[in-house]
Amino acid sequence: MLLFGTTHCGAQVLEIRTGEAVPREVREMYDAGLQHLIDSQDQQGSWNSSYRGAGVDGMAVMCFLASGEDPNFGAYAAPMRKTLRNMLRQQSRRTGFFGGSMYHHGFAMLAVAEAYGTVDDRNLWPGESESEQITLAESLELAVRCAVTSQKKNSYGAWRYNPSGNDADTSVSGSVLVGLLAARNAGIEVPDEAIDRAIKYFVSMTSPSGQVAYAGGMGGFDESMARISIAALVYAVARRKDLPQYKQTLEYLKSRLVSGGRAGLGSVEYQNYYQAQALFQGDEESWKKWNQKLIDTLKTRQQPDGSFDGSYGKSVSTCLSLLALALNYRFLPIYER
Template identity: 30%
Template sequence: MTANFFQNMAGRGLLPVCAAMAIVMALSPCAWAQKKDPQVRISALKGLDWLASEQHRQGYWEANGGQYRVAMTALAGNAMLCEGSTTTRGKYSKNISLAVDYLLEMSQPNGLIGYKNDYHYTYGHGFSMLFLSQVFGEEEDARRRDRLKEVLTKAVQFCGEAQTAAGGWGYVSAKDGNDFDEGSTCVTQVQGLRACRNSGIPVPKEVVDRAVEYINKCTAADGGVQYSIRGGGSRPPITAAAIACLFNSGEANDDALAQKLLKYCEKSIVGTGNQSQFFGHWHYTHYYYAQVQYRLGDEKWNKYFPEIAKEIMRKQSANGAWKEGHVGPVYTTAMNCTILLIENGYLPIYQR
C-alpha cells in the first residue's frame, strides 16, 4: 500500500492523523534513504552545491570547451530534482527554475529542444524531455505549466519524426543524419518519451514499440547490445542503458529480453575497485545500471548501492565535483549525484 492510501484514510476519518503520519513516514522512500549512510547525502549535496556554483546566469551548464549546453543543463537540473527541490521550493529551486527557463527558450519551432549546430543534439533533446516532464508534473504556475505542455508536446512529435527507418535514433535526426542510428541515443529518447507519457503528454505507442524492436535487433548472441543495428560489438554501457530503457518502455522486469541483457551486464560490469576502469564510459554505465538495480528491488539494490556509493565518494574532489572523463565535471557530477540520490524516490521515472 502507498503513503497516499493512508493519508486518504486519515482524511476520511478512518485512521487517526498521528497514526497515518507515522505510517507515511515509515513508507517514505526519502525516510528510508536517510536511514542509510549519512555520508552519501552529504557527498551528494556537496556535489549539487558545486553544480549550483557553476551555473551560468542564463541558466545553463556546459561541458568542456563550452559544449553540450542543453544536455548538461538537463542532467544537472535533474540531479537537483532528485534532492527534492522543485522550481518553487527547496535549496536548489532557483537553479532549477533558471534551467527550465533556459531549456524552454531553446525549444525550436520544429519541436527540437536544442540547436542544430550541436552535432549530438538528440542527447540534449532526450535529456530535456526527461527533465522538463518531471518539472511539468509539479509545476504550480498555470502559465508556465501551459508552456511546458506545449514544448513537451512538440518535443515528442519531433522525436517521432527524427526516428530512423530501423526504429532507432542517431546523434541527430534521421533526416539530418542520413538515417544513421545507434544504441545510446535510442535509450535517451525512449526514457524521455516515457517520462513525458508518465506526465500526461501523449506519446504514440508505435514509436516506443519500434524502439524496443530496434534494441532487440541490436542484441548479440552473448546478450550484449551492440553499438548499432549494423554491428560494432556488444557494449556494457549501452546494454545497461538498454535495460533501463526496456523497463521505462513498460516491459516487465521478467521480460525475456531484459533478463538476457541483465545476465550479460552481471558478467561484464564490475563496479568497484581497480577493475572499474576496465571498461569505458563508467559514469554513463552506472547512471543507467543504478536505475536498473533500484528497480529490481531491495535484494539487488542493497548489495549494489553501498559498493557503488563508496566508489563514487572515494573519487570526489575537495570542492564537491567529480573530474574523471573527457566530457567534463558537470557531466560526471550530475550523474554521480543522481546515482547517490535515486532512492529518495522523488522522480516518477526512477520509482519502482
C-alpha cells in the same frame, strides 16, 4: 554531447516516496554536489562545459528534483527555474528540437517530463512577455513530436545524433526512448507504435549472451556495461520485462556486480548513471549491493568543491554521479518501479 495533438493531459504529481532513510554519507555527498552546481552556474543558468547545451541543463535540473528539492520555493528554486528557462529557450518552437544533438534532446525531454507537474508555470517566466513564454506541457508535447518525427524518418526505427539521421545507435536511442517513456508516464500522448519500434530495435541489438551492440543493425557485441544497462532499463520502463532480451541483459548485469565490467562509451560516470537505474528496476537486492560499492567509490572521488571529475568534465560528470546516487532518494517518477 556524448553525449500529436495539442490536448494537454493531466500532469504527474511529485509525491514524497516512503522507504528506507537515505544514508547520511549519500546526503552529504549529494548536498556538496548540488552546492557545486549552484556555485558553478553561469548567468544564463547553464554550465561552462565543452558539452554545454539543453541536455546538460536537463541533467542538472534532474539532480535537484531527484533529491526532492522544490522548484517553487526554497534556496534552490531560483537556480532551478533559471536553468529550466535557459533550456526551454534552446528549443525550436517550430520543430521541438532542443538543438545540439539528439543526446541533448533526449536528456532535455526527460528533464521537462520530470519537471512537468512539479513546477508552477506561473512563476517560471517572471517579467517575460507572453511571446517568450512556453509552458512545460507545450514544451514536452513539442519534444515528443520531434522525437517521433525523427524516428519515422529512420529506417531502423531509432535515433542517431541528428534528427534527420538515417542510421542509429543504442546509446543515443536510449536517451531519446527514456525521454519518451517519461513523457508517457507524465500523461503526454506518445504513440504506442513509436515505443514498439524502438523496443524492436533494441531487441535486434541484443545478443543471447545479454551483450548489446552499438550502431546500425549490428556493430559488435562486446562488454559495454553502459549499453547493456541502457537496454535493460528501456525494456523495464517500457514494461517489457516479459522479453527474453530483458532477462538476458539483467542477468549479465547481475553477474558482473563484483567485477564491474567494462564501462564502454568512454565514461564510467555514464555507465553508473544507467546501471543504477537498470539494477534498481530489475533486482533490488542486486542494486543494494552495487549501490554500496558505488557510494564507497564516489566518496573517494568527490573533490573538495563537491564536484566529480571525469571523461566529460566536471559539470557533466557531477550530474551523472549525483543521478547515479539519486535512486537512494526515489523522488523522480522515472525512478519508480
